[in-house]
Amino acid sequence: MDHHLILRVITKILVAPILLYGLYVQFHGDFGPGGGFQAGVIFAVGFILYGIVFGLRRLRQIFPDYVVHRLVALGVLIYAGTGIVNMALGGNFLDYNVLAEKGYQGQHWGIIAVELGVGVTVFGVMMAIFYSFAGRPPSLDDKEW
Amino acid sequence: MMVVVVDILSWASFIVGGFFLFVGSLGMVRLVDFWARLHAASIIDSAGVGLILLGMMLQGGLSLVTAKLALIVLFLFITGPTASHAVANAAFMSGSRPHDMVEDVTAETPPKKTPSKSKKTKTASAAKAPKAATAAKSSKTTRKKS
DSSP states (O other): OTTOHHHHHHHHHHHHHHHHHHHHHHHTTTTSSOOHHHHHHHHHHHHHHHHHHHOHHHHHHHSOHHHHHHHHHHHHHHHHHHHHHHHHTTSOTTOGGGGSSSHHHHHHHHHHHHHHHHHHHHHHHHHHHHHHHHTSOOSSOSTTO | OHHHHHHHHHHHHHHHHHHHHHHHHHHHHHSSSHHHHHHHHHHIIIIIHHHHHHHHHHHHOSSHHHHHHHHHHHHHHHHHHHHHHHHHHHHHHTTOOOTTOOSOOOTTSOSSOOTTOOHHHHHHHHHHHHHHHHHHHHHHHHHHHO
């Protein structure tokens, strides 16, 4: 990887803005374009870029396999848990109006929680797909190209 | 009056940017080898898209849209040349050279002709060798296990 100096420098510059943009899309999802799916993919792209350039081993030090697998389940848990909380507060499943005193505020909080769950799951699934593809033994060494 | 001037400027940059887009895509089809085609493609990346986004910024005026377009221009100018560099680097490492090159003056990197190497690459390859050996060993052991 000695000849990839430019890629490494540009990756170091770009990873932080990509993650920031992912968070923007995540938390802007209830006002405008965006939402959990896109934010999860963008957030995962930041880490996947890091993994492509710096190697899968260093990415696995940040996100080990078991963390990624639990993130996939955690997002579904947040999504379903929001619905269960609504039922416990006296509404229907995913009936956000009961979350706050005024109905629209409850919908605001509920949509943010649900989008967070979707984002976490999509992030985990993208990372798991990348791990399972990039973790295979390479058929060609870097020199043999 | 001001509106007319801004309109003329933005349309000029649209037209010039479209011209660069056309030239770049024509070059990607018609030019002789990989390196010339990559040059044409990077013209689209920088000049064509840059001028068209400049025209959009002139149409947008001083607003949030212009700020977002400026951010797009900034990130395109960072990522576009990097992508071109990555593609060119991969092609160079795989041994591709311009079609009419008489003498290979860039003999540092290709691993094929060993005697004409400089000192730097020798040390680099010597440093690389044990890593490669361990990698090969590890891959062999994993294959045995599987």
